[in-house]
Amino acid sequence: MDSFQKKFIEEATDLINNLEEAVLNLEKNSTNNELIAEVFRIMHSLKGGGGMFGFDDISNFTHNLETIYDEVRNGKLKVTDDLLSITFSSVDHLRSLLDPDALKNKQIKKNNDILLGRVDSVLKSADSSETTQIEEQIEEQDKNTQQTIYIYFAPNESIMDNGTNPLYLIDELCSLGASIVFPRTSKVPMLSRFNSSKCYTAWEVFLVTEEHINSIHDVFIFVEDESELEISKIADFDTLSNEKFNKNIHSLYSEKNHFDPTVIKSLIDEVIEERKSKVVNVNEKLKIFTKENVISSIRVSSDKIDQLMNLVSELVTTQASLSLYVEENQVHALNQLSENIENITRQLRDTAFSISLIPIETMLTRFHRLIRDLSSEFSKNIDFITEGAETELDKTLIQGLTDPLMHIIRNSVDHGIEPEEDRIKSGKTPQGMIYLKAFYSGANVVIKIQDDGRGIDIDRVRQKAIEKELISSEAKYSDKEILDLVFIPGFSTAQKVTDVSGRGVGMDVVKRKIDEIRGTVDLESKENVGTTITIKLPLTLSIIDGLLVVIGDTKYVLPLNLVEKIYAYEHNEFENAFNNIIIVDGEQIPFYYLRDEFNISGKPLNVEQLVLVKYEEKRIGLVVDSVIGEYQAVLKPLGKLYKNHEIISGATILGDGTIALVLDTNKIINELSFKN
């Protein structure tokens, strides 16, 4: 496969994802012309690209699909559920066609043929209803808007006797809308017989108005009896704005007799024909418009971004050594320069980091689709609501997050949301709800997935845990502790194994995956009310605000967002503390003496520092030799040699080139508390 084909696959994957998103939106809003145009445009690009790079299967397959949406765009077809389901299946099928040899696979080939057949049948049904559809569309456009009315008004000769001026009536008529007035003077006699008090003129008026035809009758209400009056609607749209019609009408006027209705009818038919072709033109314009409108971002390979991030990290480190040098040597001339570089570096760092952030939105399409498919599979009625889709996360985090979120949502659909009847029985709305909310919280991004389903049966979890000998039947556990048991590997409460969940891999996998990206998972559930899963993630994987501390001859970084307070204590206070508990501000705080825990030899300092960190809902003290201060740590992995080393989440290089280790306080407290 050459590099162009690889590029195409990359691009096509994006296009197919966009297509899926557009179709999902179209499902909610099936008459939105912009969405239809977008679906068409994406298919068109897929077809074109496919043909150009030798993916003929994609190109052939998309061709017919594109035709359908072309018809939809032109109003010849309507977006139906059937059409949408074909499109969804096609989206999936297109994904498998990205493999150039896909059609050699019998199953895919069969699928291909079936879908093509369905597409064809939709197209055939389109042909038969073509003409009525287009007229409907035109009608639609002019609905409640303008119509063209023909008025023939020939007053009696004596109409002016009772003070009526027919010209005023014509004026009033003209005030209702655009009009052309043709006076008919054929009855005007020779001058010798002309009686100036009599009216000999008749009028023909073409009026374009939004008013109802009755209001035109109203104009003539007082003269109806004394005149010959004909009022009729000749078209449902504005004919006068059509140049051709105008011209023809004027040329017809040269005759003395009034207009022949059949001639007018044929003129109007001509206009209708012309308008039909115009609708297509408008769509054509729309297409061009959307095409011009899309280039607001560029594609950059993620390798390049990674490289940029590495360089920026290195720059931050180098800049730190420069600052250190300037500070130590008091080089006055360099002071200002160093500060400037520090400033620019910080901005560069922020910009570079923001490049690798992508909105959560990018993975939401998949979930919309998943819920749509699953709810029809389980015949459940579920609404998926998202909030904060614009929240941005590091791209590697998004990648790591997709699978666990998928799993959580599957669980909600399968176990959480009840069938409609059950919901009504328990007094809930028939439609279930899954709610995904993402928001920033300090240096973290929080993602909440909430459902209003049946919740987790705590007794069942307890029983199952006893069955599996995870807990003893006598031990008392809080509900929260019981709930946390679902995160233990091999625990799954599903009584029936379904395709979706309950295969023994469950929440433990979710937890592990979230752990891998340095996140935490929290589970809350109330029976009959629903389940809420809260995932907390670091904003980015590669930089953290830390507190730089010293233990022995090594420097460590503690995540600053977890640090609450720092206290200085004499060494012997820790030594004499009973059961590793120390009184801080009148509160009993358990602490860990890290020098001992890390097996560091040598004489401890007389005064040591107790750093209070948040751990779950508690506060735990960690004793270190001394505290240096705040530090922006560019996180570097410890490498594969240390990949099973959980308590250190990475390393960072300090200004003087030495390495500081980044402590994962949650993990270390976990480990130490288990040990004791």
Place this chain on the structure above:
Amino acid sequence: MIDEEILQTTNTYLTFQLGDERFAVNVRNLLNILELIPITKVPKSQEFLKGVINLRGSVLGVIDIKIKFNFPVTEYTKETCILVLQVLMEDDLTEVAAIVDSVHDVLEVDEKEILPPLSVGIKFKSEFVTGVIKFNDKFVMVLDMDKMFSPDQLMEIQEDIATDA
């Protein structure tokens, strides 16, 4: 820096000393030789994992091959070196650092001159020795660095940590 020319040939070996034995490593695995620089200890890790070093902004894990091979532990001297190696670890090329007592010559050895490993009379873990080179009437053991960092070995590392804790 090592010449590209040498890097391309696969029958070039660097010999080095561990205790009283001499070993060789294929230069295709070798990126750099450093003098002993400060190593940052990582707490709660196995004995042969000595810590991490900063190599031009990258953090590399350091192993002490002597400890891994159960050689008696000796003090580091000014001869002690760090070899920066590139090895295949779980299908990824990864950089790691290894401490050796001292480095010696670079040898050009034809493949057919490499003898199969001895199975008896070796007082250290021999599973990483792929062959023996006879040089100046002494035996030089060729180490397979990829194998030393293979998943099996990492599993063993994991188990060791588990028994430690």
